[in-house]
Amino acid sequence: MLGHLGRGAARHHWAVIGVWLVALVVLGLGAGRSGGHTKDVFSIPGTESQRAVSVLRHSFPAADAATAQVVFRAPSGTLVDPAAVAAINETVARLAKVPGVTHVSDPTSPLFASTMASDHKIAYATVAFETDATAVPEHTFANLQAAAAPARAAGLEVQYGGAVIDAVNPPTSAISQHADQIGLAMAVIILIIALGSVVSMVVPITLALFALTCSTLITQILEAHFTIGSVAPVLGTMIGLGVGIDYSLFIVSRHRQNLAAGMAPDEAVGMALATSGSAVLFAAITVCIALCGLALVRIPYVTTLGFTAAIYVAVAVAAALTLLPAMLGLLGRHVTAWSLPWAKRHQAEQADGMKTVSGRWAHEVARRPIVFGLISLVVLLVLATPLFSIHLGFPSDSSAPSAITQHKAYELLDQGFGPGSNGPLLVVATLPASPKSDPAVAADLQRLSAAVAQAPGVAHATPPVTDPDGRVAIIAVTPSTSPTAAATADLVHHLRDQVIPDATRGGAVAADQVMVGGSTATDVDLTQVITDRLLPFIGGVILGAFLLLMMVFRSLFVPFKAAVMNLLSIGAAYGVIVAIFQWGWGRGAIGLDEVVPIVAFVPVMMFAILFGLSMDYEVFLLSRIREDYDRTGDSHQSVVNGLAATARVITAAALIMISVFLAFVTNPSPTVKMIGLGMAAAVFIDATIVRMILVPSTMELAGRINWWCPAWLDRILPHINVDRPQEPVPPPPPVSPTAADPAAEVEPTDSVPVA
Secondary structure (H helix, E strand, O other): OOOHHHHHHHOHHHHHHHHHHHHHHHHHHHHHOOOOOOOOOOOOOHHHHHHHHHHHHOOOHHHOOOEEEOOOOOOOOOOOOOOHHHHHHHHHHHHHHOOEEEEEOOOOOOOHHHHHHOOOOOOEEEEEOOOOOOHHOOOOHHHHHHHHHHHHHHEEEEEEOHHHHHHHHOOOOOOOHHHHHHHHHHHHHHHHHOOHHHHHHHHHHHHHHHHHHHHHHHHHHHHOOOOOOOOHHHHHHHHHHHHHHHHHHHHHHHHHHHHOOOOHHHHHHHHHHHHHHHHHHHHHHHHHHHHHHHHHOOOOHHHHHHHHHHHHHHHHHHHHHHHHHHHHHHHHHHHHHOOHHHHHHHHHHHOOOHHHHHHHHHHHHHHOOOOOHHHHHHHHHHHHHHHHHOOOOOOOHHHHOOOOOHHHHHHHHHHHHHHHHHEEEEEEEOOOOOOOOOOOHHHHHHHHHHHHHOOEEEEEEEEEOOOOOOOEEEEEEEEEEEEEEEEEEEEEHHHHHHHHHHHHOOOOHHHEEEEOOOOOOOOHHHHHHHHHHHHHHHHHHHHHHHHHHHHHHHHHHHHHHHHHHHHHHHHHHHHHHHHHHHOOOHHHHOOOOOOOOEEEOHHHHHHHHHHHHHHHHHHHHHHHHHHHHHHHHOOHHHHHHHHHHHHHHHHHHHEEEEEEEEHHOOOOOHHHHHHHHHHHHHHHHHHHHHHHHHHHHHHHHHHHHOOOOHHHHHHHHHOOOOOOOOOOOOOOOOOHHHHHOOHHHHHHOOOOOOO
């Protein structure tokens, strides 16, 4: 089917290209009119913090409103000096007039005495908005800055923090804004070295950019109808650019090999899709299934991240199987035009595979499989060691770049009110009756408030405040530790499991009607849910991979080996990000000012993405080994030949992925840094230590066991053929390739060269 598709697209190339161009225009018009934007909304259905949010939205809308903090500091004197009080009062009045603001607290008022530090050097005003933080216009930040002009004129330092400021003033840098261009430039360099032809290099780059543009426009349209997080487009760009280039590289490499073998251009395209195209399709389906499988975690934010990334992969593979053969059909034999000097030398080396670097490497690994296998295993286990101390959580503004106002506001609040002031908790209680009409309920609330205030790890707790109906009460709790500290998560669990049940036992207020909420509690619940569901998710994906590989390769050992090595590879990658982000090893080299916990959803996302990418390399390598084994029956030589034939293209594909992912480490966001560095490390580990050393060494040791499958199982397994033609190879045309294009004589006869 793919062979027919490739030949048809190559022969009717203008029609196929036209359809894609029309689709691009339609998507562009739709995205321009959609008006969508990303929204970071973390909801965890069924958790206590989510129940608290629902109660607050109904009874205390102000407590659940989007807010910003305007923090004041007196470099000299105090904030209760007459001049400072007058400046703050005028600033508060001007803040209240900013469009979209519903209420502003005045730290100089006795009603908000708790917002003034005990030494009167630091204070903050809370600015409440009528809309969600993600719906606040970007120009609001400029309005807030202008409103604080009187305070700055009086010599006060003014900084801004809170969810609204994070939304309207995200950290950026000149380099991070061009991360995709940096990754693309590196891919160009790798491709020009690998393919040895300028035209061959342009084809994958053009296709990847085209597919990436279409995917981005689709995402923008969907943002108007669904809640999609701000990380999703960044993650999609990383994956879309990487897989778009890699998928094209695999197909273009096989197409060039077919041309060098004497096939006509249309037939060469068809055979490339029937072989490498099927491996690309299989890998893309695997990636999409793994990404969509994130829905099993049952967290909407994580689910939309997976679906969005799957869109980028789906569009990339659709373009690779339709637009790419049309482009190759249009170019004909000119796909190898503008060849570079080393291409001809590589052609001579390919006449004897053992003369290539990959051939010699394959021979050495097969000659000493025990040594290479043990060394690679030890390296993986050492890299995975930090994983055992992993601490999942969410970064706060303390980990934001030190130059931006959110970080400075966080530091001022920490200095004036303690570390817990940046992540307060809310104890929310639904009452059977109003405390004013029922003394028993009032007594229970006072007892609850006193118990919470005396709990270890609580710096301060306010008296209970009820809504106008007297049916809901809230107690604001300030922990003694920062929002990202493990002790804060322990406090949340302690309040829920011990303090609240003990304080409400036998009273009118039931324990199951008292909830611990707030943004910090939401982060704790989200982390706990992901932690509880991570291992079942990984187990389900590994089981699915085992079944797929068993059907493809008719073997039990191969899928078992792949499952174990995937776990080793991803474990080593997890260890790398723990060592850098949590332990702080070398964090300065990636522009990280503070250590941060591992963002809770990053391990899940990394596993889903990297599982699919590693399957790509696994199938590409093993299919060549199996093809040679089916032809010769020699297990040792098939491992050597398979690795020699695929090492270059796997290395090139991995280098492109690594370059794209590393470019996003320049992003100031710790989350984006973590994803980019984690995936770059995982691809490097998987494509070098695992695919180039551990896989061939274990297969060499296993020998014929690699392909053993019980007869009864072989009969019931469906047949899936990947990377091998299922139809006769058409005879080459009588015309020599060099007659049509002299550049074809420097075409490599095997896989892509990489230094």
